[in-house]
Amino acid sequence: MPNQKRRKDVRNIAIIAHVDHGKTTLVDALLKQTGAYHFKDGEATIMDSNPIEKERGITIFSKNASLKYKDIQINIVDTPGHADFGSEVERILRMVDGVLLLVDAFEGPMPQTKFVLRKSLELHLKPILVVNKIDRPQARPHEVVDLTFDLFCELNATDEQLDFPIVFASAKDGTATFDPADKPRDMKPLLETMIHRVLPPVADPAEPFQMLVTMLDYDSYIGRISIGRIVHGCVKVGETIALVKRNGDVKRGRVTKILKYQGLRRIEAESGEAGDILSIAGIDEVKVGETLAAAQNPVALKTIKIDEPTISMN
Numbered sequence: 001m002p003n004q005k006r007r008k009d010v011r012n013i014a015i016i017a018h019v020d021h022g023k024t025t026l027v028d029a030l031l032k033q034t035g036a037y038h039f040k041d042g043e044a045t046i047m048d049s050n051p052i053e054k055e056r057g058i059t060i061f062s063k064n065a066s067l068k069y070k071d072i073q074i075n076i077v078d079t080p081g082h083a084d085f086g087s088e089v090e091r092i093l094r095m096v097d098g099v100l101l102l103v104d105a106f107e108g109p110m111p112q113t114k115f116v117l118r119k120s121l122e123l124h125l126k127p128i129l130v131v132n133k134i135d136r137p138q139a140r141p142h143e144v145v146d147l148t149f150d151l152f153c154e155l156n157a158t159d160e161q162l163d164f165p166i167v168f169a170s171a172k173d174g175t176a177t178f179d180p181a182d183k184p185r186d187m188k189p190l191l192e193t194m195i196h197r198v199l200p201p202v203a204d205p206a207e208p209f210q211m212l213v214t215m216l217d218y219d220s221y222i223g224r225i226s227i228g229r230i231v232h233g234c235v236k237v238g239e240t241i242a243l244v245k246r247n248g249d250v251k252r253g254r255v256t257k258i259l260k261y262q263g264l265r266r267i268e269a270e271s272g273e274a275g276d277i278l279s280i281a282g283i284d285e286v287k288v289g290e291t292l293a294a295a296q297n298p299v300a301l302k303t304i305k306i307d308e309p310t311i312s313m314n
C-alpha cells in the first residue's frame with residue numbers, strides 16, 4: 001500500500017533454526033560486533049531466566065535481544081524450533097518482518113528447520129539464509145544451500161521467497177561472508193543484509209495505541225509483563241490503557257513500566273511507539289493473544305488460535 005508509514009530506524013527479525021545449529025552463538029556474535037555484548041555480563045536483569053523454564057529444561061519463553069547498527073535498532077526474537085510450540089512460533093513470527101534461517105553447514109536442513117521454515121513461508125516472510133559453522137572441517141556450504149533451496153521448493157515458496165539472500169557464517173569466530181571462499185573479517189556482511197533485506201516495520205504513531213500480546217513474563221516486583229509489538233500508536237508510562245479480553249470484555253489498567261531490549265538486557269523506557277517490540281507491566285489480567293489498546297474506544301487486534309496449554313504464571 002502506497003501510504004503505509006514505515007519506521008526506517010527499526011528492524012524486527014526472528015531467528016529460526018534446528019536446535020544446536022547456532023542461534024545463541026550467532027546472537028552473541030552480533031552483539032559483540034555491535035558493542036552491546038557487555039550487557040550480557042552486566043548487573044542482574046529482570047527475568048533473565050524463568051524458574052519454570054529452568055525446571056523443565058526447555059525454552060518456554062523466547063529470549064529477545066536488541067542491537068544497534070548504523071543507527072538502526074535491530075530487534076532479534078528467538079523462536080522455539082520444536083513443533084510442540086507451534087502456535088507460539090506463529091505468534092512470534094507475526095511480530096517480525098523478516099527471519100534469519102540458520103542452517104548448519106555440515107548437517108544441512110533438519111526436521112525443525114523444515115517446521116519453522118514452513119511457518120515463515122506461510123506468513124509471507126522472506127527468509128535470509130545463514131549457513132553457519134562454515135569453519136567446520138566437514139562443512140559443505142554449497143551443498144547445504146542447494147538442500148535448503150530444495151526445501152523451499154518442497155514447501156511451495158514463492159519466486160520472491162526463493163530469491164533468498166545467502167550469508168555464510170562462523171558464529172563461533174564472529175565472522176560472515178557472502179562467499180565461503182572470501183576472507184572472513186567480521187559480522188558486517190550479515191548486519192548489512194539484515195538492514196537492507198528486511199523491511200522496516202509498518203507503523204503509524206498517530207493512530208490509537210494497539211499492541212498484540214505475544215508472550216508473557218513475570219517478575220516478582222512488577223508482576224505480569226506483556227511482551228509484543230506495538231502495531232499502532234504510542235504508549236507512555238503512567239497512562240491508563242485498556243485490555244481487550246478474548247471474549248470482548250474490556251478491563252482498564254495503568255502502565256507501570258515499559259521495558260525495551262538493549263543487548264540481552266531489558267532497560268526501562270518512558271514510552272514506546274508503533275514498530276517497537278517491548279514489554280509493558282501494570283496490566284495483570286493479561287493473557288497471550290489479547291490486545292492492549294488505547295483507553296478510549298479500544299479495539300482488539302486479530303488474534304490467532306492458541307493450541308498449547310496455557311502456562312499459569314501465578
Ligand code: GDP
Pocket residue numbers: 017018019020021022023024025026132133134135136169170171172173
Ligand atoms: P542453538 O541451540 O541454536 O542456540 O545453538 P548454540 O549457539 O548453543 O550452538 C550449539 C553448538 O554449536 C555449541 O557447541 C556451539 O559452540 C557450536 N557452534 C555454534 N556456532 C558455531 C560455529 O560457527 N562453528 C562451530 N564449529 N561451532 C559452532
